[in-house]
Amino acid sequence: MSEHKERKTLDERNQASDLERLRHSCAHVLAQAISHIWPEAQLAAGPSVDNGFYYDVELDHRISTEDFEMIEAEMKKIVKANYPFERQTVTREEAMRMAMSGELGSCGPRDVCSQFKLDLLNDIPEGEEISLYRNGDFVDLCAGPHVGRTGNCKAFKIMSVASAFYKGDKSRPMLQRVYGTCFPNRTQLDEHLQRLEEAKRRDHRRIGREMGIFAIDEAVGQGLILWKPKGALIRRSLQDFITEELDKLEYSQVYTPNIGKLDLYRTSGHFPYYKDSQYAPIPERDMMQKLCEEGASCAELFNGLSDGTLEGYMLKPMNCPHHIKIYASDAHSYRDLPVRLAEFGTVYRWEQSGELGGMTRVRGFTQDDAHIFCTPDQLAHEIQQCLGIVKTIFSTLNMTDYRVRISLRDPDSTKYVGSPENWDKAEEALREAAKWLGASYTEEPGEAAFYGPKIDFIVKDAIGREWQLGTVQVDYNLPERFDLTYTGSDNKPHRPVMVHRAPFGSMERFTGLLIEHFEGKFPTWLAPEQVRILPISEKVLENAISLKKQLATEGVRVSLDESPDKIGAKIRNAQLDKVPYMAVIGHREAEEGTVSVRHRDAGDLGCCPTVEFVDKVASEVKNRLIKPAN
Incomplete structure (x- = not known):
């Protein structure tokens, strides 16, 4: 990475850190204001999050948008008072005593709020320093950091309120989560609010419905997109576009089924590794009958499927194992490589209902997927070619404001499969490709897929929002797991390297993005009616x-x-x-x-x-x- 890129990346991280500190501080100002307005409020915790902060509150009064002005007025008083954020370290015993006596988070002694604080203390590992922060009459457990004084939190706004289970646990109390946002100055806050209004105006769910692009029907299932005729025309135009580019580069189009045997995904590592995001497997009928007769529980059934003692099928979560089997169905010489297999393949992932959103977060989606099987010597060229396809797509759509993120493994994690040597080679190949591309890039340890590192393109749309789109992944591990080979010039078997790539990511998400990017005003070549x-x-x-x-x-x-x-x-x-x-x-x-x-x-x-x-x-x-x- 060049000195300029290193300096830019460091500056961006420092800015993000400063903004996170400001928002965390503003969350404490919000909590203090709520405790002044509703002294009976039970305050849990309030971190900074993307685009703002929140605080969880238990309160009989239902906070609504009508209360926002009152909360903001009280926050302004606290900001004007310019209280210092004072840090204090305490022993675990002292913190426990303060929690029980109601001195933390404006709690009453031994009430629900005190239990929140005791739970927070129990989450802190033994030997770790415990700190409190005080601003005015409000003091709470907090690791910090914070800005110097409440007077720094001038440009804020309360955005919304929602219900949330304590710690996300449905067996625990339901709380009210009050969201807000905060910026270093009023100009930046106003710009952010304008972007939110613009995003609301461009919402693909509304525009898609009005233009007749797609539908979601409860009878079919949430997260499952019904492409209407106009949407199908847009999708076909996009598929024709990428297919033309792939034809130029001698990709071979393939088709694979929407289900596969569990053993296929056991070998690839997708099952049971990603069991929480997969649709339930379908056991063989005779085995299911036997299990039913024996009164087996669901847990027993899943354990049997996980350890391989039972056979079954599942909806395809990934296309790669199927493409691997197409490669393996023929013998290959080094003269045949690279083998490039492409498919608009539909896959299925189980997403929680609360995480679904129009076309951008779904349960069934079609990837513009391709897998390349090449020699180690061909790897650099193939990666560059993949990045070139992504660049062509973004240039054609005039989406030229993007950055590159390289997701690497965390050497201390057990999540990743394969040898460290192969990981080192794969990660270095991606670094070299990013340099060749000439785009600004960052490295993100711990964000790699379990089988290999990847490059993601982070694209800014027409109103400045960032979307993660095209992905290129290098994989030394699946060829190993599936024992893939080719015959080298020495007449001996060698292991190919595998490259996964999907420029659009998914047709659903990409189309949802384009609807919002163009505000439904598609360029003529994409418009369903031209x-x-x-x-x-x-x-x-x-x-x-x-x-x-x-x-x-x-x-x-x-x-x-x-x-x-x-x-x-x-x-x-x-x-x-x-x-x-x-x-x-x-x-x-x-x-x-x-x-x-x-x-x-x-x-x-x-x-x-x-x-x-x-x-x-x-x-x-x-x-x-x-x-x-x-």
């Missing part, structure tokens, strides 16, 4: 039908508005449907063989010959332009 023809009257309908045929012949997705509405209403409806081009045909246009062109974003483009208009739109679609050519 041109709408608007005849002024029935007298020019024949000309309109002729234009429709010409456009359709050129592969343009075109419709004809034959409604009796006036032309103003037709234009307005096309605008609401976010159709890129409107072709207006009146009596003069019909006589002259021209068309009056309007663009969704650019407005009136004037008249042009029909043939010229058809060529213009067809060229824009073929070349996948983001904006109309001049």
Whole structure:
């Protein structure tokens, strides 16, 4: 990494750390304000989180948006008082005494709040220093760090309130979680709030519903996307795009089933390693019958499946084991490599219902997946080629503001499989590829997949939000686990290296991102309806039908508005449907063989010959332009 990149990364980490400290401090200001307004409130804990902070509270009064102004007013008083955040270390015995006597978190003696504090103390390992922080009349257990004084917490806002189980445990009390956010100054806070409003306006769930792109139905199941005709057209355009790029690079398209035997996933390590995110296996029928007759419990059933004593099938959580078996079905020489297998493969993961969200967090999704089997000498080139595909995709969509994250193993963790030597080689290959790409990158120890390190592209959308998209992973381990070989120039068997890559990540998530990035106003090549023809009257309908045929012949997705509405209403409806081009045909246009062109974003483009208009739109679609050519 260059000195400039190292310095930039350090600066970014310091800024993040400063912001985390500020938000953590603001959480204490929030807790102090709540204790002033509702002295009976039982305060649990309040950390900083992405984009803000929260505090968990047990309180009979249901905090609502109507209370936010009152809470903020009390917080402003605390900020104005400019109390210092004073740190104090205590012994475990002293902290226990303070918890029991109600001196922590504005608790009453031996009430629920005191139990919260005792639980927190029990979570602190023996021998670890225990510290308290005091701001004014509020003191609580806290490891810190904090800003110097409450006066530093000037730019804040209470955002929302939700229910949350204490420590996420459903057997424990239900609390109220009050969320807020805080920034170093009012300008940054206002910019953040504006981005949130813009994000709400671009919400793909609303736009997707209004445009008829996708649906989710309870009868089918949450997290399972129903692609409607317009959504299917967008998806097909994206798949055609990536397929063309893969064809240029000599990838082979394959298809694999949506289920597989448990032994396949035992060998790969996906089962039972990721058992919490997998759909329940389906045991063989005769074994299930035997288990039922013997009265086996679910736990016994799962243990049997886990240790391999029972056979069964499961929904495919990954495509890679299937592609491995396609590679293994033939003998390979070094002359055959690299073997590049690609598939738009649908996989299934069990996500908790509270984690689901439109198209961006689902239970069934289709990956633009590919796996490359190559020699060690070919690895560097193949990784660069994979990164090049991702770069092409982002450039075509004008999503050029991105950074690269290299996820590495944690040497102290037992999560990872394979030899340290192979991990070292894989990680170094990714570092070299990131340098070749020339993008800013960071390294994240402990974030690698269990079988290998990876590169992720973190892309900023139109309003500055970051999304994790294209992924490239190097894998020395699965070829080992599946005993994959190729015959080398020495006529001896050798182990191939495997590269996993998915530029879009998943069709569902990527489409959800694009809906929000473009606000539903897709570039012409992606738009489900690219041109709408608007005849002024029935007298020019024949000309309109002729234009429709010409456009359709050129592969343009075109419709004809034959409604009796006036032309103003037709234009307005096309605008609401976010159709890129409107072709207006009146009596003069019909006589002259021209068309009056309007663009969704650019407005009136004037008249042009029909043939010229058809060529213009067809060229824009073929070349996948983001904006109309001049």
